[in-house]
Amino acid sequence: EAGVTQSPRYAVLQEGQAVSFWCDPISGHDTLYWYQQPRDQGPQLLVYFRDEAVIDNSQLPSDRFSAVRPKGTNSTLKIQSAKQGDTATYLCASSLDWGPSQNTLYFGAGTRLSVL
Amino acid sequence: GDSVTQTEGLVTLTKGLPVMLNCTYQTTYSPFLFWYVQHLNEAPKLLLKSSTDNKRTEHQGFYATLHKSSSSFHLQKSSVQLSDSALYFCALSEGGSNYNVLYFGSGTKLTVEP
Numbered sequence: 010e011a012g013v014t015q016s017p018r019y020a021v022l023q024e025g026q027a028v029s030f031w032c033d034p035i036s037g038h039d040t041l042y043w044y045q046q047p048r049d050q051g052p053q054l055l056v057y058f059r060d061e062a063v064i065d066n067s068q069l070p071s072d073r074f075s076a077v078r079p080k081g082t083n084s085t086l087k088i089q090s091a092k093q094g095d096t097a098t099y100l101c102a103s104s105l106d107w108g109p110s111q112n113t114l115y116f117g118a119g120t121r122l123s124v125l
Numbered sequence: 126g127d128s129v130t131q132t133e134g135l136v137t138l139t140k141g142l143p144v145m146l147n148c149t150y151q152t153t154y155s156p157f158l159f160w161y162v163q164h165l166n167e168a169p170k171l172l173l174k175s176s177t178d179n180k181r182t183e184h185q186g187f188y189a190t191l192h193k194s195s196s197s198f199h200l201q202k203s204s205v206q207l208s209d210s211a212l213y214f215c216a217l218s219e220g221g222s223n224y225n226v227l228y229f230g231s232g233t234k235l236t237v238e239p
Contacts, residue, residue: 013168040225049134051214051229052169065223100169104225112157112218112225116168 011035013117015101021123022091030086030120034103040064042114043076043086044100052100058084059106091124098122127152129217129230137236138205146200146233148189148215157218158191158198159227164211172200172213210237 014033022028034041040059044052055074056066060081069076073092078084088095098121102114128151138144150156157176161169173184175191175198182189189200198215212234216227 042226049232049234051129051131051216051232053229054226057226065226106225112227113159113171113174114225114227116161116170118166118168 013101013103013115015099015117015120017120018118019121019123021125023125024092025090027087027089028091028122029088030099030101030122032084032086032101032117034082034084034101035115037105038103038115039081039106040104041078041084042102042104043084044102044116046098046100046119048097055086055099088122091122093124096122096124127154127217127219127228129215129228131215131230131233133233134231135234135236137238139238140207141204143203144201144205144209144235146213146215146235148198148200148230150196150198150215150217152217152219154219156191156193156196157224158189159216159218160187160189160198160200161214161216161229162211163214163232169212169214205235205237207237207239210235 042057043055046052056069056076058078076086098119100119102116132147159174160172162172163169173182175182178193214232215230
């Protein structure tokens with residue numbers, strides 16, 4: 010079974026540029042999460058979806074960040090006008106909303122973003 | 126609000142020695158605790174999890190016991206190997222309507238030396 014796939018693996022930007030991250034969750038997983046992991050810190054939730062609906066985006070900087078999951082499968086996280094403080098690894102995870110593994114998150118390898 | 130505390134940022138040990146990585150938590154819900162391990166440039170992977178008070182959970186030589194009385198879920202191994210060098214994160218499931226969401230501690234970097 011394929012795991013969570015993310016692309017690109019790396020991105021380097023100048024401040025003010027835009028970037029998009031793409032995530033393909035494990036097939037059949039209804040819940041998808043985007044986490045931000047600053048260097049040497051734990052992952053911090055940005056937003057999560059159940060199917061195509063946003064469940065919680067309260068930690069997403071709404072003026073520059075946006076996330077969509079239009080068909081309840083793949084998802085895109087976009088940063089408009091990146092800042093140096095956005096430098097981090099962006100992790101996508103997925104899970105099933107039912108069954109014995111309902112709160113087990115499966116992570117992708119992440120996209121490492123550097124904003125110069 | 127809910128939170129997870131890992132007190133050690135860096136732990137360096139010689140191969141074959143025991144290790145304990147500390148994790149304490151704070152929540153108003155019934156806790157579900159996790160340990161994730163992240164090797165260099167890889168995805169975080171679930172190591173073990175528990176919601177049962179005072180029951181030892183084991184996987185791949187690591188073990189932890191959830192103690193609700195002390196709000197702790199420390200990770201232990203009796204003899205570390207070079208391949209155990211990685212970042213270890215303790216995480217808490219929030220419960221309530223956001224029961225699927227995990228909140229992570231700041232992580233402990235374990236380095237095992239020959």
